[in-house]
Amino acid sequence: MEHDYPLRKLRKNLENLLLNVQTDFFPNSSVPPSLEISPNRAFCDLFSTISFQIAKMKSKNKKEYKRQAMMIADLFVKELSAKKIPLIEKIENKNGYINFFIDYTKFSGDVIKSIISLNEKYGHFDLGRNKNVIIEHTSPNPIHPIHIGTARNSVLGDALSRLFRFVGYNVKTRMYVDDMGRQVAYLAYGISKLPLEPYGKKDHWIGMVYSCVATISEILKYETELMDIKKRLLEFLNQLDESLLNEKEIPNTKLIKTLKKISRNLKRYPTINWIEKVEIIFNILKDLLAKNQINRISTALKEKLIGFFDFLKEANKKINNARSWFKVHAELRERWPLIFNHLRKKIADLRTLENEVSSLMIKYENGDPEVKKLFRKICNDALEGFLETLNRVSITFDGFDWESDLVWDGKVKVIINRLKNAGWIIYDEETGVPILDIRRALQEVPEVREIFDLSLEKISQIIKANDLDSLPPNLVLMRKDGTTLYTTRDIAYAIEKISRFKADLVLNVIGADQTLPQKQLRSALVLAGFPDYAKKIIHVAYELVQLPSAKISARRGRFIAFDEILDEAEEKAYEFVATLPNKAEEEKLKIAKAVAVGAVRYALLSSAPTRPMIFDWDRVLNLESNSGPFLQYSYARAVSILRKAEFKLPQDADFSTLIEDIEKEIILRLSLFPDAIESAVRQMRPDIIVEYANKLAIAFNSFYQRFPVLRAKTTELRNARLLLVEAFRITLRNALSLLGIPILERM
Numbered sequence: 001m002e003h004d005y006p007l008r009k010l011r012k013n014l015e016n017l018l019l020n021v022q023t024d025f026f027p028n029s030s031v032p033p034s035l036e037i038s039p040n041r042a043f044c045d046l047f048s049t050i051s052f053q054i055a056k057m058k059s060k061n062k063k064e065y066k067r068q069a070m071m072i073a074d075l076f077v078k079e080l081s082a083k084k085i086p087l088i089e090k091i092e093n094k095n096g097y098i099n100f101f102i103d104y105t106k107f108s109g110d111v112i113k114s115i116i117s118l119n120e121k122y123g124h125f126d127l128g129r130n131k132n133v134i135i136e137h138t139s140p141n142p143i144h145p146i147h148i149g150t151a152r153n154s155v156l157g158d159a160l161s162r163l164f165r166f167v168g169y170n171v172k173t174r175m176y177v178d179d180m181g182r183q184v185a186y187l188a189y190g191i192s193k194l195p196l197e198p199y200g201k202k203d204h205w206i207g208m209v210y211s212c213v214a215t216i217s218e219i220l221k222y223e224t225e226l227m228d229i230k231k232r233l234l235e236f237l238n239q240l241d242e243s244l245l246n247e248k249e250i251p252n253t254k255l256i257k258t259l260k261k262i263s264r265n266l267k268r269y270p271t272i273n274w275i276e277k278v279e280i281i282f283n284i285l286k287d288l289l290a291k292n293q294i295n296r297i298s299t300a301l302k303e304k305l306i307g308f309f310d311f312l313k314e315a316n317k318k319i320n321n322a323r324s325w326f327k328v329h330a331e332l333r334e335r336w337p338l339i340f341n342h343l344r345k346k347i348a349d350l351r352t353l354e355n356e357v358s359s360l361m362i363k364y365e366n367g368d369p370e371v372k373k374l375f376r377k378i379c380n381d382a383l384e385g386f387l388e389t390l391n392r393v394s395i396t397f398d399g400f401d402w403e404s405d406l407v408w409d410g411k412v413k414v415i416i417n418r419l420k421n422a423g424w425i426i427y428d429e430e431t432g433v434p435i436l437d438i439r440r441a442l443q444e445v446p447e448v449r450e451i452f453d454l455s456l457e458k459i460s461q462i463i464k465a466n467d468l469d470s471l472p473p474n475l476v477l478m479r480k481d482g483t484t485l486y487t488t489r490d491i492a493y494a495i496e497k498i499s500r501f502k503a504d505l506v507l508n509v510i511g512a513d514q515t516l517p518q519k520q521l522r523s524a525l526v527l528a529g530f531p532d533y534a535k536k537i538i539h540v541a542y543e544l545v546q547l548p549s550a551k552i553s554a555r556r557g558r559f560i561a562f563d564e565i566l567d568e569a570e571e572k573a574y575e576f577v578a579t580l581p582n583k584a585e586e587e588k589l590k591i592a593k594a595v596a597v598g599a600v601r602y603a604l605l606s607s608a609p610t611r612p613m614i615f616d617w618d619r620v621l622n623l624e625s626n627s628g629p630f631l632q633y634s635y636a637r638a639v640s641i642l643r644k645a646e647f648k649l650p651q652d653a654d655f656s657t658l659i660e661d662i663e664k665e666i667i668l669r670l671s672l673f674p675d676a677i678e679s680a681v682r683q684m685r686p687d688i689i690v691e692y693a694n695k696l697a698i699a700f701n702s703f704y705q706r707f708p709v710l711r712a713k714t715t716e717l718r719n720a721r722l723l724l725v726e727a728f729r730i731t732l733r734n735a736l737s738l739l740g741i742p743i744l745e746r747m
Helices: 006-025 050-058 062-081 104-121 148-166 182-192 202-241 253-268 274-290 299-335 337-346 350-365 369-391 403-408 411-421 438-444 446-452 456-464 486-501 512-527 531-536 562-577 585-605 628-644 661-671 673-683 687-706 715-739
Strands: 046-048 088-094 097-102 132-136 170-177 399-402 425-427 434-436 505-511 537-542
Touching: 006 046, 006 050, 006 062, 006 097, 006 104, 006 661, 006 673, 050 062, 050 097, 062 088, 062 097, 104 661, 104 715, 132 148, 132 486, 148 170, 148 505, 148 537, 148 562, 148 585, 148 673, 148 715, 170 369, 170 486, 182 202, 182 350, 182 369, 202 253, 202 274, 202 299, 202 337, 202 350, 202 369, 253 274, 274 299, 299 337, 350 369, 350 403, 369 562, 399 403, 399 486, 403 411, 403 486, 411 425, 411 434, 411 486, 411 512, 434 512, 438 446, 438 456, 438 512, 446 512, 446 531, 486 505, 486 512, 486 531, 505 512, 512 531, 512 537, 531 537, 562 585, 585 628, 585 687, 585 715, 628 687, 628 715, 661 673, 661 687, 661 715, 673 687, 673 715, 687 715
Parallel strands: 132 170, 132 505, 170 399, 505 537
Antiparallel strands: 046 097, 088 097, 425 434
């Protein structure tokens, strides 16, 4: 059911009137008129730029363009002013803008009555019309607890599900359990080596084990690489007695002397810091090459020097990476000594580790009973921890889908065969692995070009210039050991979501770093014969959250668990709540938890999803503005006013008594709520509701601090203000519900 909201009705009427004038006087202009809300009510309430759009078509230069816009605006104002439009007090031309001023004597009543009569339904409109939408969100890798970097996914997905339900969609929320990745196999390998019983929250225990195994794996890799670097360094220095020490060929005596010294010392003193020498030699060679001091030497010697320089350049990168991981090694051994030291003893060989991890992956994908039992136990433990965390912020799911089920049911194999039979698979010459030929599809299939936003002309130019790296890459579908890859399984999952739930729309709330795989997935659907499915899938991309002083890396064990953030938010909220008078301890704790959840959810929703954000405690718990607690406090303030009136609201009032600018500001903002919801849904941006609610609350706070409600000068004004407060309460409550922010009657 569509509601006839006052502002939407007024805007539609004005747009029709503008169009009539446009049709009568400017029949050749094709741009439809539109109305925008003024950013400052001191200038007007609504305005149109149609005069500028028409002038742009008629004028050849900037000076003429402005003059034309003024003349056109005068004509529109004259024609519209003669019609005496309902709910419009006056119309004026301001520098070419057509400004409309609302007559609040009737508009105020229309808005407030509409809100109070609709109550929980205020803001609703039937955009969804019972269409089925699947929202997949959170879907964390079960190798560590949900941390602040990925919690944005959960809160964003939950807010979207609330919004879509509110506007008439049949919403199903799903969590995809990613249980088949190599990371999970690392975790399973680590747990299989531990005789220790898990302790504490299960997902946190799992996070410790995974970080330890991942770090040990990196250490073993870099230990091997450092040994190789040292070996090659010594091989180079052993050649010094031959051509490299020919002082006649190399004019740089500093290089000769330094290399001689390093060579001699490395052979004599095994305690020497050889890693430091790599950097010294690299800088000397860099200087030598930069000054073109090797032009006179033989080609063979020149090639040796350049080749060794390139080796040292890469060696320095590896050494820096190794140092970083050795630092992590020390950190984890210090933080989790029992787990780390035990695993370090058990995992001593990189080749054995990699072979056993690969074996576990193959066995799990093939459904080996014992391995299946191990993996499922680990993932269920992680899932139990995730749900406990998410329950704290009121996030639930309609169901869970396991990645492995898609493989065991043969659905992944089916999609690979469809792509093969359609002729879109090529094979790697060395490994024989199947690859989806997206680059050929870009040349032959318009739908694939549309997904990547590339024209055939642009693709032809890239190919002609032999700049293939500028094209989207092909998609590898399997590993050489026969196991499938994440995106391949995700293609099968996309088909499953749409077919099983008869979905009209699928929202994949996934990090912005997955933009390319999501485009490859949709391309694969097109090439597999599911072009309609590809159109139904929308990637809701989001950037991760960072703490001001912490760099997040789950592999390195450097993350702040969402549980810790919520605990700290509760502690900080309690510091405020503890000062409230006449509150029992149990009530204080309850309020503190609600304030904490509101603070965290608001913070994670307050920026557009595609914008990176910093989680700043000073802002998160601010009671003055732009925070969850500020909205909760504003709502409780409105309830307090109504409570003092014993919730005895008049049936009607003389709304023409609401003459203050701030009252009109609130009424206009209240009338904008349906528009804010529509924008948030269409753009899939809950932050639009956050911004709306914050501005509304700021206006309300300004109002109640300056103007009395219960002690208004007249009964008529008191009644009108009481109903204004009730309309604000209803609107803010509905906004808070959509954001998942707990609603507090008292603070």
